[in-house]
Amino acid sequence: MPERILFIMKKFLSYTVLLLAVVSCRQNPSTTEMMNVFTQIDSKEIPDNVVHLMADDWMLITAGTSEHFNTMTASWGAIGHLWNRPVAFCFIRPQRYTFEFAEAQDYFTLSFFDETYRSALALCGRVSGRDVDKVKEAGLTPRILESGNVAFEEARLIIECRKIYTDFFSPEQFIDNAADIYPAGDFHKMYIGEIVNVWLMVND
Numbered sequence: 001m002p003e004r005i006l007f008i009m010k011k012f013l014s015y016t017v018l019l020l021a022v023v024s025c026r027q028n029p030s031t032t033e034m035m036n037v038f039t040q041i042d043s044k045e046i047p048d049n050v051v052h053l054m055a056d057d058w059m060l061i062t063a064g065t066s067e068h069f070n071t072m073t074a075s076w077g078a079i080g081h082l083w084n085r086p087v088a089f090c091f092i093r094p095q096r097y098t099f100e101f102a103e104a105q106d107y108f109t110l111s112f113f114d115e116t117y118r119s120a121l122a123l124c125g126r127v128s129g130r131d132v133d134k135v136k137e138a139g140l141t142p143r144i145l146e147s148g149n150v151a152f153e154e155a156r157l158i159i160e161c162r163k164i165y166t167d168f169f170s171p172e173q174f175i176d177n178a179a180d181i182y183p184a185g186d187f188h189k190m191y192i193g194e195i196v197n198v199w200l201m202v203n204d
């Protein structure tokens, strides 16, 4: 009889452990089996029209560490070639929370998504990380890249950049009336990043 009780207890214990493992996998989105597969490509192999990519698809600019980062939507930017290196440009107004992270870090990432994520990007461009956990609200999953830089699991294209030049636009340098867009004088800061890695999602 005691052997039978011991057998039942062992069975109960093993089922409980199994159940806990399943529950913990479902709760942790970074579980390996749920991760998308990205392949590394050269910046010259980016399959998109980059003007369309920036202006119409939008992107998330992300900077920070795996423990502490912020992200925001942007549609002003460029990808090109400068000082004999592949580069990406982006422009961040000083009042953005992301600005603090972009200033503090040596790297930033640009994440591009398919149309399914339009509302997620709209949200990340409407609210501030100072006020809400917008990554959670948007239903996005942070992906910590091999370099330690932060991007997003759901992105179809990720560009990792190392800051090589930054500067604020200055009013006296504008040649036409483009500066009219800054009635409050809150000029964007330009970040030029050397493209160090490009990742393309391959499993969708």
Ligand SMILES: Cc1cc2nc3c(=O)[nH]c(=O)nc-3n(C[C@H](O)[C@H](O)[C@H](O)COP(=O)(O)O)c2cc1C
Pocket: 058, 070, 071, 072, 073, 074, 075, 076, 077, 091, 092, 093, 095, 096, 097, 098, 099, 121, 122, 124, 125, 126, 127, 128, 129, 130, 188
């Ligand atoms: C489509 C779109 C494009 C945007 N482009 C930029 C941009 O290029 N630079 C910028 O500073 N803000 C841009 N914004 C605004 C920021 O994304 C927005 O202010 C955001 O809430 C800032 O978040 P944060 O305070 O968490 O950094 C854009 C917003 C949208 C919706």
